[in-house]
Amino acid sequence: MSHAIDDLELYVLGALPRDAERVVADHLTVCVECLTEARALESTVWALQDALPAPPPPAALRDRILAAADRPAAAGLPALPGRHVSASTYALAAAVLALAVLSVGALRQVDTLRAEIDESRAIGLRVSQPGKTWYMSGIDRWQGIGGMLYAPQGSPAFVVFHDLAPAPQGQIYTIWLVDAEGRWVRGSSFAAGEGRVRMVDVGVPVAGFDRCAVTLETRAEGKREGPIVMQSRFY
Amino acid sequence: MIEQEPTDDGLMAELAAQRLPALGTLYDRYGRLAYALAYRILGEAQAAEDVVHDAFLLAWRGAGSYRRERGNARGWLLSIVHHRAVDVLRRKTAFRPAPLEAAELRAGDADTAEEAARNVEHQGVRRVLETLPEAQRRTIELAYFGGYTQVELAALMGVPLGTVKGRMRIGLQKMRRALEHVP
Ligand SMILES: [Zn+2]
Numbered sequence: 078m079s080h081a082i083d084d085l086e087l088y089v090l091g092a093l094p095r096d097a098e099r100v101v102a103d104h105l106t107v108c109v110e111c112l113t114e115a116r117a118l119e120s121t122v123w124a125l126q127d128a129l130p131a132p133p134p135p136a137a138l139r140d141r142i143l144a145a146a147d148r149p150a151a152a153g154l155p156a157l158p159g160r161h162v163s164a165s166t167y168a169l170a171a172a173v174l175a176l177a178v179l180s181v182g183a184l185r186q187v188d189t190l191r192a193e194i195d196e197s198r199a200i201g202l203r204v205s206q207p208g209k210t211w212y213m214s215g216i217d218r219w220q221g222i223g224g225m226l227y228a229p230q231g232s233p234a235f236v237v238f239h240d241l242a243p244a245p246q247g248q249i250y251t252i253w254l255v256d257a258e259g260r261w262v263r264g265s266s267f268a269a270g271e272g273r274v275r276m277v278d279v280g281v282p283v284a285g286f287d288r289c290a291v292t293l294e295t296r297a298e299g300k301r302e303g304p305i306v307m308q309s310r311f312y
Numbered sequence: 313m314i315e316q317e318p319t320d321d322g323l324m325a326e327l328a329a330q331r332l333p334a335l336g337t338l339y340d341r342y343g344r345l346a347y348a349l350a351y352r353i354l355g356e357a358q359a360a361e362d363v364v365h366d367a368f369l370l371a372w373r374g375a376g377s378y379r380r381e382r383g384n385a386r387g388w389l390l391s392i393v394h395h396r397a398v399d400v401l402r403r404k405t406a407f408r409p410a411p412l413e414a415a416e417l418r419a420g421d422a423d424t425a426e427e428a429a430r431n432v433e434h435q436g437v438r439r440v441l442e443t444l445p446e447a448q449r450r451t452i453e454l455a456y457f458g459g460y461t462q463v464e465l466a467a468l469m470g471v472p473l474g475t476v477k478g479r480m481r482i483g484l485q486k487m488r489r490a491l492e493h494v495p
Contacts, residue, residue: 087482091398092455092462119387121488124437125456126390133492138361139339142368179483210463211470223470239470306408310472 080104089118125195211289212239213307223307226279226289234279236289241252241275244268244293251294252279254286262286266294320385327375343368353397353457360446361401361486367393398459404463440490448483451476 081104088101089095094250104111213236215222222241228234236252244250252264265280283289290308292301316347318326318337328333330432346367350360378388441449451469460468465476 083448083477086484087455087462087477089484090452090480092460092465092476092480093392094461095464117488118484121484122456123387123390124487124491125441125452126345127437131348132357134343134359134364135357138347138364139336139343142339142365143332143336145365145369146372147332162445210466210473212466214470214472221470225467237467239467282354 078227080108082114085111085115087119089122091113121190122130132251137212143310209283211309213289213309214292215307219306224291228279228283233285235276236279236291237276238269241269248293248295249293249297250302250306251297251301253282253292254279254281255288255290256286262289263301266297298305317434324375324378324385324470328378330372330375331406333453335368338385339368342389343475346390349390349393349395353394353459354485359400360397363393363397367396370396394456401459405421437491442492443484448479448486451479452487454484455480 081088083103084093084097084101088098091098093101105115144259168254209228211226211228213224214220215227222239224236224238224241226236249266249268251266254262254264257260262281263277267277269275279289288309291306293303293306294301295303318334320341322339323334323341327338343364346364347360350363350367350383350405351357354360360444369388371389374392378385436488441453444452454465454468462473462476466473467477
């Protein structure tokens with residue numbers, strides 16, 4: 078039996094996708110060791126609930142609940158979830174949006190925001206698919222920026238970048254895949270425009286590679302010449 | 313209110329037997345906490361009310377499936393509230409909660425003497441949170457109140473997946489230790 082110890086923090090904080098959460102919940106029904114640890118973590122999480130300042134619930138809510146409970150089961154209310162319901166698709170979309178909002182505050186134009194919501198939704202839908210991920214972090218003067226390469230099963234890989242400034246005049250960002258022998262294979266190039274977050278297709282299949290990187294190039298083809306902006310760690 | 317307050321276990325047994333007064337008692341005991349949690353996650357009164365309403369009905373109809381050994385009544389109920397609120401949140405794209413401080417500002421609007429007392433009472437817990445390094449605190453808050461998954465947190469905070477888990481682990485450990493000293 079493989080334990081769930083590694084995932085218990087994620088579990089008690091609700092940070093596992095619903096399907097992974099179900100796996101942990103099932104394990105907890107048969108493993109006292111993990112259950113004991115989960116209970117201890119849960120009581121810590123309850124302290125978070127206790128830290129909540131919030132207005133009191135409306136006075137009528139109690140009656141509303143009791144009246145509804147007194148009626149035969151109404152349609153529209155889903156069955157009690159084991160510990161979860163449906164998978165999320167839009168969470169990253171909102172995360173991306175939150176990031177954008179944090180970065181520009183109230184000055185953001187409504188139509189720009191709307192466009193970002195639409196783009197974020199598209200990203201969210203794609204990120205929700207199972208697959209492998211590589212995180213690239215910025216190096217040298219690009220520290221603080223980064224990108225997550227997603228390689229969903231059965232569909233083309235893409236990278237979600239954050240904090241990437243537009244490429245300097247005459248230069249383009251280029252995505253590279255690196256194999257075990259250190260061979261660099263060129264993926265797509267882009268200039269990056271406005272917006273804190275953007276999604277770029279990798280342009281080549283990632284199978285057989287074990288690292289990825291982004292460089293700044295002056296040419297759209299040929300060998301790597303420019304500096305490395307970000308790269309993944311070797312796994 | 314009554315002669316003797318039933319224990320949570322007793323309450324759950326009553327609930328499983330579909331005795332309506334038990335639902336009222338459960339609400340009296342945890343309704344406020346449930347609402348605070350939903351409100352904190354959703355940031356909006358009407359949505360929070362709906363989530364609490366649905367969660368209590370789910371508890372009412374699902375009380376038969378409650379198992380003491382899986383956790384106590386409070387944990388069970390609040391996890392229903394949490395799940396439902398996060399699901400509602402994840403279906404929306406336009407709003408995501410700000411860090412805890414923003415919730416404090418919002419709650420200030422509806423301040424009452426009782427609320428103020430409650431805030432004092434819980435300052436210890438918040439002080440514990442505040443002792444955590446920013447990255448750990450934000451990771452924990454965004455996961456629990458923001459409904460973000462590990463992958464989303466990694467993308468949002470620009471760190472590898474393992475870092476997200478590590479921040480949660482260390483942060484929760486620190487909280488657990490610190491809470492042992494909070495009265
Ligand atoms: Zn186990």
